[in-house]
Amino acid sequence: MVQIPKQQTAKPSGSPELAPPEAAKPARGAVPTSADVARLAGVSRATVSYVLNNTSAVRISEPTRRRVHEAAKELGYVPHAAARSLRAGHTRIVLMPTPEVPVGPLYSGFLNELQWALSRLDYTVVQYGSVGLGGDEAARAWAELRPVAVLAPAGMGPDGVGILQRSGAKAVITLGPDPVTGAHALLMDHREVGHAAGEHLRARGHGRIGVVMPRQEGLDTFALPRLAGVQESGAEVVRLPLSYDEEDAARAAGQIRELGLTAVFAYNDEYAMLLMRALQDTGTDVPGEVAVIGADDLMLGRLLRPRLSTVRIDLPSGEELAGLVDRLVRDPAPEPEIRDLMGASVVPREST
Amino acid sequence: MVQIPKQQTAKPSGSPELAPPEAAKPARGAVPTSADVARLAGVSRATVSYVLNNTSAVRISEPTRRRVHEAAKELGYVPHAAARSLRAGHTRIVLMPTPEVPVGPLYSGFLNELQWALSRLDYTVVQYGSVGLGGDEAARAWAELRPVAVLAPAGMGPDGVGILQRSGAKAVITLGPDPVTGAHALLMDHREVGHAAGEHLRARGHGRIGVVMPRQEGLDTFALPRLAGVQESGAEVVRLPLSYDEEDAARAAGQIRELGLTAVFAYNDEYAMLLMRALQDTGTDVPGEVAVIGADDLMLGRLLRPRLSTVRIDLPSGEELAGLVDRLVRDPAPEPEIRDLMGASVVPREST
């Protein structure tokens, strides 16, 4: 069948003014397109595109430019990102996971910084909550957006990575304790945190260490590796489940006395503060009877009495990491890059 | 000019098996499209779409369905969200602002919860950092994504709202102290926080109140209204700029003594903790000589000695708000809805 080319109702280009509005305005309530702009300016859609994108390969006369800009302004034209990226064949979307639970100021600050740094590099950051979907299903949902890069949470397997890469992602970067086949990896192995704490306490003569395990769901991702790290330091470990409230802290403090523990690694500074207060309230001397060490080096630790010993975690700046993502996107390396982000070091203060 | 219809290389539909792969596979490295699936399954693109979307208006034979599903799986086909929404004429994107600075656990927890709740309702949440752009320019950048709903930060003006609405946003919802013409508003007026604190302190006989103003940029959005609230309670106000470190806190503690202040509203619990520690370290009795009240009712306040008085802020659950967004999207109300989110009430403890 013979196709009839779409009717172009453009005015002959000799017309110096904008076309009469009634012929040019898009239907009421409809979002104006570049075709509407073209019609109103009396030029072709191509010309509109050239003008609005400042295409340097083509010279457009000044009067034409002006007419196009005017028309665009008058209609309140805004280009359509989806159409553009469909045409371009790629997006500037970077996918980031949303932590399921408030995950502490340190890590959420880190993610926030990274997000801003990516925005500054002109990426569109999409925070994705994978809700109920399992690994591969989540990967498929993500792939629909055709992200140019993905920062994948721990839990994404090699299959998921493959799905994302085949959907056009230039850089798939896992954030987690272990590298995943085929993907770049930003290693964040929290075992190092537990290990540092364990060594510190052992050096002070504690062979048996209580390890606070937050009961809050979702924190296991961090808590379990930290626990494992303490074990690997050679200490005997006693798990102390703890919810983030005073009542349970009082219970835990009692438990610590019963068990005769002399040292506790408290998951992070917030749990450490909670526990230390509960211990003090039962008349236990810190560090005399029980040594307490936290992690994350939050400000509050310095304000406690005794000052809280902690494990400082050195994370790279968001800017640095955004730069890495950008480099990986521009110049997709065939070899996955593996990088260890965690530097864990003990900051000894007065509580140990 | 006569256009030649694009070649359809589909096998005659009698073929029971998948077409030979060499004829069906997309070019190496290319992302498979529904056309590739159709080719491999030996059906038309329309059929692929019907099968993959479970279109109920059309009955497709079971064998055909199977062949399509197989082909899709074999190629690792994932639909292209941009193409789909281009065709559909709308997206499921909800835009949310990213706070520029770590803004406290309360608010960031609130945003996080909202984000998850929206994800669960099957929206694609895009966290947008408007970087250097001014209000309208930011609105234009946002409009390119054709979001179905926008949660706009304070700072978005009526013009920006208009731009977003004309770009097809069904619900533009401002988060901030004042309603914006044309948009729905979730009012969060932090003056109520300062007001509650001010009244509390005045009732305890303090007519002159020091108000901590965080030096950190970006917190002014919250700090200034809180300050104004204290003023509106009728108290005489003295501003106490403070950066979040011990050294400056020591200086501020000295300043408080010099000024002869007997009461301080410390912006939030974290600054309150910092300041209270500095006061105690200089031998000042809290609340005997100086009363201190914080805000946000964080856990840490309960762990301090004396226990920290605070202003509790009641925010609605993320789920509730997500439901509201969803309702506004489905049933775009002509009348902007205004809703006050802030409930501020003093929790008196031992520090005042």
Add this chain to the structure above:
DNA sequence: TTGAAAGCGTTACCAA
């Protein structure tokens, strides 16, 4: 039950 084709809004190539 299936297929052809139009069209969503852009941009880029090629021709004038």
Add this chain to the structure above:
DNA sequence: TTGGTAACGCTTTCAA
């Protein structure tokens, strides 16, 4: 310097 046209990947109406 400008304009026509095709193409990106998908859904859907209409026709067979």
